[in-house]
Amino acid sequence: MERCIFFLVLLLMGREGSCQDEEICSKTAINSCGDCISSGRYCVWCKQPDFTQQGEQDAARCDTRSQLETKGCRPDQIISPVSNVSVVEDAPLSESFSQRGSVQLSPQEINLKLRPGLPTTFTVRFKRVEGFPVDLYYLMDLSNSMKDDLQNVKNLGQNLFKALNDITPHAKIGFGAFVDKTVLPFTNTNKDKLQWPCEERDQYCQKAFGYRHVVSITSDSEKFKNEVEKQNISGNLDSPEGSLDAMMQAAVCVNEIGWRNSSTRLIVLTTDDAFHMAGDGKLAGILEPNDEECHLVNGLYEKSNEMDYPSVGQLATQLERNNIQPIFAVTKEMEKVYTELSKMIPKSVVGVLSDNSDNVVELIKDAYNSLSSKVILKHDDLPKGVKVTYTPICPHPGPPGDTTGVCEKVGVAKEISFDVTVTADSCMEKPSIFYISPQGIEDKLKVTISTHCDCDCNDRPDTTGCNGNGRLTCGTCSCDGGWVGQKCECAIGDKDESAMKAPCRKNGSLTECEGRGDCQCGRCLCHHLEQGGSSYHGAHCECDDEHCEKFQNRLCGGNGKCGCGICSCNEGWEGSACHCAKSDADCRTPGTTSVCSGRGQCECGRCKCDSGYQPPFCIECDSCDDYCVTNKDCIECLAYDNGPLKKTCADSCTSVEHREVTEFTLTKRCKQKDSKNCWMFYSIEQLDSENGTARYRAEVKPIETRECPVLPNFALIILGAVVGVAVIGLFILVLAKVLITLNDRREFKKFVNESRNVKWAEDANPMFVKATITTENPMFTGGDGE
Known part of the structure; x- marks a missing residue:
């Protein structure tokens, strides 16, 4: 139950968190009935002559219906223009196709005169005509990887026509081919390679090209077959192909392709590779954007190497504008790529080709059935400030959306309808036109829209209400020349001006109308409040109905009405802001009849507790520890x-x-x-x-x-202490041994290094003198003596 209430609240809430059904009238700069009607969908005007209070401006006549009736305006005196829908042309829906013309959408033209801000709904009916013509343009990728597929397409001409004739006796078919731009890095620009782009030399290969239109839309199956049989494979360098270039030309070259005005238009794109898109042309130095124009000369796209590829958005726009529905027949490897592309192109479908495209006929039949069974109602560019929403009325409505209406699984000759809701946010200077049509269908509904911003008060000639000096228009006086005042009671140029202003001063004050209005003809014409709501009133503009005391940010607590700055409380409420309930029911302790638990007094519907106790029922006591x-x-x-x-x-x-x-x-x-x-x-x-x-x-x-203390386990504590001491002692011994060993090794290593670095002196020690012995034989003369 709570969840249901939650969702109900969500449905009632607007985008900014306020209740959508809440009637609010913004009364800013209101000088006439027309200004009032233009200011919002809930604003109405009271033309009752005696409605305004003394000194109150005519803007007080503009408010919501409930507010005006509360203030005393009779229902028959309230002006509230409504929107009008008039059908100009409504030819009945056709049962079958006729060469003289078939009607699939009804009505064909309507006029709307809308009250600004007020949604207006009308119904549009649709029924697909049985046997409606179909134009199919077969657009094939002729890069070298598609050679097996081309051979099958050459043999499938008769089968294609037969499949289309099963759908409608008024079928036609055309053929076109594409590869890619013949510039680097997309195609090898070697002279010989441009003439023979294929790798194999044992087959005929036509020279490189971007897009070629081969056969215009025709019902001659032999012509289609003969022309397709003349086609041969070509080639290029990179994997992506010029698919979007070809589709753009096939879409915008209406006369060259031969599209009929009244037909279901289909483009079947067969390929085994991805596509180039806008921006890729920069790789070849092509900077000029695609201009979305037809550039076919003798069947060839002559601007292929001069203009960039189109963007997906450009292609989607042209396909939609020309009511063409694409069928992407691609290999399994490319299915994901073209599925993403299909999401960006309305009314398109993707099918998976077999390895040699021998299933293309069944694929086209399935794709056509999928496209034709889904009806999407849309509109073109809307006038400024106009919003259109759709509500499909059919057994299988599509997902909800603001800008389109969708019905799925719609059979041939089955009538469906859509409720179309149109809202104009503001007044329009002149009528505007927009069109509603089913996507992919030529039939259109012309909608001429204008706004209803004037008041028709059905005034009868009445000069008594204006003192004979003017005429009454929607409850207010339009004074004749030379007269002014709310009731045209004052002649311009009266001599005693000071005497006429004296009644506008209260109790001898020097300020006229309390500074809240203008003195005209001895009467105060009071100003609006700053927030643009009601106006001041009273003989001296001393009163207003907006500045009473508030409670919980609500005027008079939401339980009374404000009048001249004082709250007038509803039954059962009291207080300066009507914030006090007279009953003591809200002060009773839950489940008892006791008021404030006997520990306080009930004042203004709330317990005023004795010292130490707290509201709301004086039960809890902070100081009662x-x-x-x-x-x-x-x-x-x-x-x-x-x-x-x-x-x-x-x-x-x-x-x-x-x-x-x-x-x-x-x-x-x-x-x-x-x-x-x-x-x-x-x-x-x-x-x-x-x-x-x-x-x-x-x-x-x-x-x-209950948490009770637990005695410690002394045995476990003692055992833990003994084990801990032993472990710590052992750890210290091991640590000391390791440190001593490391220190010894360090010292030994130092000694070894110093021993290696000693350089022993090569000179003799000066303190050491070698012993010398000199012996002379006096008898030896050095000769050979005896």
Whole structure:
């Protein structure tokens, strides 16, 4: 139930969070009935002559219907123009195709005169004519990878015609081919390669080309077959092909292709590769954007190497504008690519070719049935400030949408309809025209739209209401020349001007009309309020109905009406802002008849609690912590059969109502220790006092939730200490051993390095003198003596 209410609220809420059905009239710069009607869908005008109060401006006549009736305007005096729908042409829907013309959409022309802001709905009917003509243009990729497919297409001419004739006796078919732009890096521009782009030399290969139109739309199957048989494979360098270039020319060259005015137009694109798109031409230095014009000369696209590829958006626009529905017959590897492309091109479908395209006939039949069974109603460019939405009325409506209406699984000769809702946001200077049509169908509905921003008050000649000096128009006076005032009561040029202004000053004040209006002919013409709502009123503009006291941001609390700055309360309400209910029902403690739990007074529908207690019912008490302490012993004996009051519990704790719970619902939570030093958890509240004796209600958690202290395991502690000391000692010994070993190794390594670096001196030690012995033989002369 709650979920239903939630969704109901969502449906009623507008985009900005306000209720869509809430009637609001924005009264800004209102000087006439026409201004009022133009300012919003809910604004109406009261033409009742005596409606405005003294000094109140005529803008007070503009408001919502309910507000004007509340203020005293009679229903027959309220002006509220409505929208008008007039059918200009409504030829009946045709049962079958006729050469003289068939009608698939009805009506064909209507005129709308709309009240600004007010949605207006009319019905459009559609029925697909049985046997309606079909024009099919077969657009084939002739890159080298499609050679097997081309051979099958050459043999499928008769089958294609037969399949189309099963759909309609008025079928025609054409043929075109494409590869890619003949510039680098898309095609090898070597002279010989341009003439023979294929790798194999044992087959005929036609020279490179971008797009070639081969056969115009024809019903001659032999002509189609003969021309297609003349086609041969060509080639290019990169994988993506010039598919979009070819489709653009096939779409915009209406006369060259031979599209008929009244026919279902189909383009069947067969390929095994992806496509180039806008921006890819920059790779070849082609910077000129595609101009979406026809450039076929002798069947060839002559601007192929001069203009960039079209964007997907450009192609989608031209296909839609020319009512052409594409069928993408692609290989399995390319299915995902062209499925994404199909999402951006309305009324298109993707089919998967077999390896040699021998299933193309069945693919085309299935695709046609899919396209023809889906009806999409759309419109062209709308006038500024106009919005159109569609509501399909059929067994299988498509997903909801604002800008199109969709019906699926629509059979031939089955009538469906759409409710079309048109809204004009503001007044239009002159009538405008837009068209509604089913996508892919030539039939159109012409809609001429204008706005209803004038008031027809059916005024009879009446000069008495204007003192004989003017005429009454929609409740206000249009004064004759030389006269002014709300009732045309003042002649321009009266001499005693100061005497006429005296009545506009209150109690001798020097300020005219309290500064809130203009003095005209001795009467105050009061200004609007700053927020543009109602105006000041009263003999001296001393009153307004917008500045009364507010409660919860609502004027007079929403329970009264503001009049001259004072709230007039509805029945059952009182207070300066009508914010106080006279009843004390809102002050009664839930489930009892007690007012404010006996701990306060009911004032203005709310409890004014005694000291220490809190609203809304004076039950919770922030300063009542002693509840927990004073009732602790009773809780222990009642809940756990323990404590100092165990023996006298029945007599000592009669003022405490006890119950066992798993989740607390009472307001005051308590945590206290019992006589065994265990924590008790409970909640408690004071009930209404009886005979001056305080009574309490207590909720206690089960005994297993009570937290009691646990004695330590001394044996485990001692064992842990011994083991810990042993482990720590062992760790210290190992650590010391490791440190000593590392230090010894470091010192030994240092010694070895220093020994290697010693350079021993090569000179003799100066302190050392080698011993010398000199011996002379005096008898030896050095000769050979004896």
